[in-house]
Amino acid sequence: MWRCHQKQERNFFPTGRPDPACRWMEGKMLRRFTEHLSSLPRIVLDEEEESDLLLLGCGAFSPLKGFLTREDYYSVLHRCRLADGRLWPLPIVLSLQAEEVKTLPTSGPVALYKANGQVLGVLFLNRVFSRNLKEEARLVYGTEDEDHPGVASLLRKGSYLAGGEVFVLKPEKTLEYPWEPEETKRLIRERGWRTVVGFQTRNPIHRAHEYLHKTALELVDGLLLHPLVGKTKAGDIPVEIRLRCYEALINEYYPKNRVLLGVFPAAMRYAGPREALFHALVRKNYGCTHMIIGRDHAGVGAYYGTYEAQEFCARFQSELGVEILPFDHAFYCYKCAQLGTEKTCPHGRRDRLILSGTKVREVLQRGGDLPAEFTRAEVAAILKNSYTQGSLAVESSSVDCGS
Ligand SMILES: [Zn+2]
Numbered sequence: 402m403w404r405c406h407q408k409q410e411r412n413f414f415p416t417g418r419p420d421p422a423c424r425w426m427e428g429k430m431l432r433r434f435t436e437h438l439s440s441l442p443r444i445v446l447d448e449e450e451e452s453d454l455l456l457l458g459c460g461a462f463s464p465l466k467g468f469l470t471r472e473d474y475y476s477v478l479h480r481c482r483l484a485d486g487r488l489w490p491l492p493i494v495l496s497l498q499a500e501e502v503k504t505l506p507t508s509g510p511v512a513l514y515k516a517n518g519q520v521l522g523v524l525f526l527n528r529v530f531s532r533n534l535k536e537e538a539r540l541v542y543g544t545e546d547e548d549h550p551g552v553a554s555l556l557r558k559g560s561y562l563a564g565g566e567v568f569v570l571k572p573e574k575t576l577e578y579p580w581e582p583e584e585t586k587r588l589i590r591e592r593g594w595r596t597v598v599g600f601q602t603r604n605p606i607h608r609a610h611e612y613l614h615k616t617a618l619e620l621v622d623g624l625l626l627h628p629l630v631g632k633t634k635a636g637d638i639p640v641e642i643r644l645r646c647y648e649a650l651i652n653e654y655y656p657k658n659r660v661l662l663g664v665f666p667a668a669m670r671y672a673g674p675r676e677a678l679f680h681a682l683v684r685k686n687y688g689c690t691h692m693i694i695g696r697d698h699a700g701v702g703a704y705y706g707t708y709e710a711q712e713f714c715a716r717f718q719s720e721l722g723v724e725i726l727p728f729d730h731a732f733y734c735y736k737c738a739q740l741g742t743e744k745t746c747p748h749g750r751r752d753r754l755i756l757s758g759t760k761v762r763e764v765l766q767r768g769g770d771l772p773a774e775f776t777r778a779e780v781a782a783i784l785k786n787s788y789t790q791g792s793l794a795v796e797s798s799s800v801d802c803g804s
Pocket of ligand 1: 735746747
């Protein structure tokens with residue numbers, strides 16, 4: 402059996418690696434892992450855990466070095482902090498079913514696999530511990546309601562967790578867009594930006610979001626347009642279509658030297674305030690100095706208050722290390738003849754162009770045109786084609802918020 406304790410781990414890992422937050426398995430460690438792989442116990446990861454492992458590997462989840470141990474897990478649930486006191490709002494965990502626990506040693510290296518049999522990395526198991534799924538749902542999502550997509554996903558998971566540090570095999574096939582913090586920070590440095598605002602999105606970008614970007618760009622050097630490209634709920638607009646929309650928008654309407662399109666390969670949790678804080682913390686790792694947090698950021702349905710995510714982030718502002726830019730919903734006002742928010746437009750609802758997500762879907766499904774004040778023509782054309790060609794499901798939603 403391959404035993405590797407912390408002291409040995411340090412020996413395996415080559416010194417002078419570029420980003421100390423990275424957990425890629427390299428050099429001697431990779432060779433030893435490959436030699437011993439067939440004798441190691443194994444855990445198969447689900448899609449969300451696979452995303453988390455990739456993000457641990459590339460250092461996006463720094464200061465995490467692996468899946469949460471028991472001490473960190475309870476500390477995160479109850480205090481939004483790791484056991485050592487550093488901010489961390491979401492449990493990044495590796496679930497096990499009771500029958501899987503029986504196949505594992507109490508500690509030591511465990512090989513991590515994808516469902517299709519592909520090996521992904523190694524976990525240095527600290528210990529297996531049990532959890533209360535409903536308690537976790539209440540503390541993280543604020544509800545046990547199974548209609549909440551994050552809660553529904555959580556309640557399907559195992560009641561045991563495997564905590565410990567990980568090392569990850571770097572995927573051979575990389576994404577088309579910058580997705581690692583190190584590469585993203587290099588691109589930011591090359592552009593000479595000292596201040597960078599991050600924008601998280603899982604939706605197409607409409608004029609209202611563009612207004613927020615451009616308002617922020619009046620204050621900072623660059624914009625990191627950072628769509629989440631991991632698992633989202635059924636009905637969200639597929640990544641390929643969204644990326645085409647972002648490209649079209651940037652090409653026509655943004656100064657090229659002030660915007661960077663990267664991707665964030667995380668799964669969406671819809672955990673509202675806690676996920677907003679998580680989105681901000683992680684974007685700091687990608688080089689952001691500022692972060693746009695909109696109304697009901699990372700929310701779903703009516704589970705969170707309109708300003709809850711912004712207020713929650715504000716509580717931790719002094720130790721976040723990234724400045725939160727809280728924005729209101731934007732809209733086009735016919736009287737102002739421009740975009741604005743409640744903060745800048747004195748007119749009433751009937752002077753404003755406000756389309757619900759349902760209304761937008763109706764227009765697109767019948768092959769109609771979205772008003773130019775609502776969506777740039779290039780973006781509207783991509784969405785309309787996707788609907789009329791059937792690439793978007795009828796229930797496709799989420800055109801109404803930027804998170
Ligand atoms: Zn107005």
